[in-house]
Amino acid sequence: MDINQKYTPQSWPDHPETATMEGKNKFIGFWLLLAAETVTFATLFATYLALKDKGPSGMEFSAAGLFELPLVFAMTMILLTSSLTSVYAMYHMKNHNFKAMQAWLGITVLLGATFLGLEIYEFNHYLHLGFGFTNSAFSSAFYVLVGTHGAHVLFGLSWFIALMLRNAKRGLNMYNAPKFYLASLYWHFIDVVWVFIFTVVYLMGVIG
Amino acid sequence: MAHDTHIHVRTQSEFEYAKKKRADEMKGHLATFAIMIFLTLIAFTMVAAGFSTYLIVPIILLMAGIQVILQLYYFMHLSGKGHGMVAFFLFCGIFVAFITVLALVTIVWW
Numbered sequence: 001m002d003i004n005q006k007y008t009p010q011s012w013p014d015h016p017e018t019a020t021m022e023g024k025n026k027f028i029g030f031w032l033l034l035a036a037e038t039v040t041f042a043t044l045f046a047t048y049l050a051l052k053d054k055g056p057s058g059m060e061f062s063a064a065g066l067f068e069l070p071l072v073f074a075m076t077m078i079l080l081t082s083s084l085t086s087v088y089a090m091y092h093m094k095n096h097n098f099k100a101m102q103a104w105l106g107i108t109v110l111l112g113a114t115f116l117g118l119e120i121y122e123f124n125h126y127l128h129l130g131f132g133f134t135n136s137a138f139s140s141a142f143y144v145l146v147g148t149h150g151a152h153v154l155f156g157l158s159w160f161i162a163l164m165l166r167n168a169k170r171g172l173n174m175y176n177a178p179k180f181y182l183a184s185l186y187w188h189f190i191d192v193v194w195v196f197i198f199t200v201v202y203l204m205g206v207i208g
Numbered sequence: 209m210a211h212d213t214h215i216h217v218r219t220q221s222e223f224e225y226a227k228k229k230r231a232d233e234m235k236g237h238l239a240t241f242a243i244m245i246f247l248t249l250i251a252f253t254m255v256a257a258g259f260s261t262y263l264i265v266p267i268i269l270l271m272a273g274i275q276v277i278l279q280l281y282y283f284m285h286l287s288g289k290g291h292g293m294v295a296f297f298l299f300c301g302i303f304v305a306f307i308t309v310l311a312l313v314t315i316v317w318w
Contacts (some may be wrong), residue, residue: 011217014226018290022210031294035301042305046312073252080248084241087283091234095227174211188283192276198248199272203255207264 004173012096012172017181020174030182034189041193044148045200048141052205055136063138063205066131072202075118076194079153082111083191086184093180098171101180105160108187112157119150142201149197152190159183240282247271 013019018027053062089104123143133143160183167176218226251268280286286295 005215007215008217009227010223011215013213013216015290019213020211025210028293032297035297038298038301039304039308042308043312045305046309049309050312050316069252069256076248076252077245080241080244083279083283084237087237087241088234091230091237094230174213185284188279192279195272195275195279199251199268203251203268204265206255207261 004170004175006171007096007173009096012094014094016094016172016174016177018178020178023174023178026178026182030185034185037189041145041148041196044141044145045196048145048201051137051141053138055138059136059138061129061131061135061139062208063142063201064208066126066129067202067205069202069206071118071122072198075115075122076198078111078115078118079191079194082108082115083188085111086187090181090184093172093177096172101172102164102168105164105180109157109160109164112153112160112187116150116153116157119146119153123147146197146201149190149193152193156183156187156190159186237282240278244275244278247275 016023018024085104085108089101089108092098092100092104131139133140163176163179163183167180170176172180248271251271254264254267280298285291286298
């Protein structure tokens with residue numbers, strides 16, 4: 001049997017992401033990566049918490065004076081909604097409905113790109129205020145933590161787009177179903193990290 | 209080979225059952241999403257309303273914790289069949305993450 005075996009909704013397995021040995025291996029390996037990523041982000045969160053509002057004497061910027069909640073609230077809602085739209089995409093993947101899956105992934109990518117655009121706007125705004133990367137220990141820790149998350153969003157978007165384009169004419173099969181599934185897991189993980197960023201960095205930053 | 213799988217063509221009733229089960233699961237995901245939005249709103253509202261810091265911090269951390277559990281167990285299907293090993297990986301990761309944060313916030317001073 002070759003990897004281009006055609007399926008119908010009737011012959012499509014319940015768990016296409018782990019129906020093959022390749023899929024099972026990818027699944028285990030990817031969750032191991034997510035566990036390692038958890039530790040990566042923990043080191044960045046720990047650094048941020050330890051260095052929050054710390055820096056040279058007379059430093060101008062502190063978390064309470066800098067962050068503004070309306071923008072963060074909009075970003076949070078957008079990323080949370082994109083998490084749901086990727087759930088919809090995987091729902092259609094399991095129903096073997098390729099077009100609906102591609103459409104929902106497209107919406108996810110649009111929402112993710114909007115989020116990234118707002119983050120770039122936010123960083124640009126801070127830079128104009130004079131809050132640069134080398135300003136203080138606080139500013140470095142902030143940009144590294146939130147910037148690493150932003151880099152993950154950018155990578156997730158590129159991953160989705162690459163999968164959508166590469167498989168546009170193939171349709172769903174046992175070769176690409178695990179790939180789509182893992183990209184959506186990655187996207188949920190990005191949302192998990194953002195939940196802690198908006199809580200620990202922004203909300204706890206605003207209250208001082 | 210690596211991409212081989214047993215092909216099982218389902219009967220119409222098996223197919224209808226699996227399809228309905230997925231649709232029900234999707235409704236559950238929508239409910240989960242509504243709860244996540246609600247938890248986020250509580251967190252932002254509490255900060256905007258300006259309650260005491262000692263009240264806000266534990267509550268918003270709790271909201272974040274619940275929201276992450278919902279993401280992991282519902283959106284990422286962590287409780288699903290065959291997720292035992294990956295849950296072990298993840299909890300090891302969370303354990304190390306916890307120790308890391310605890311260590312750095314307690315030993316670093318300025």
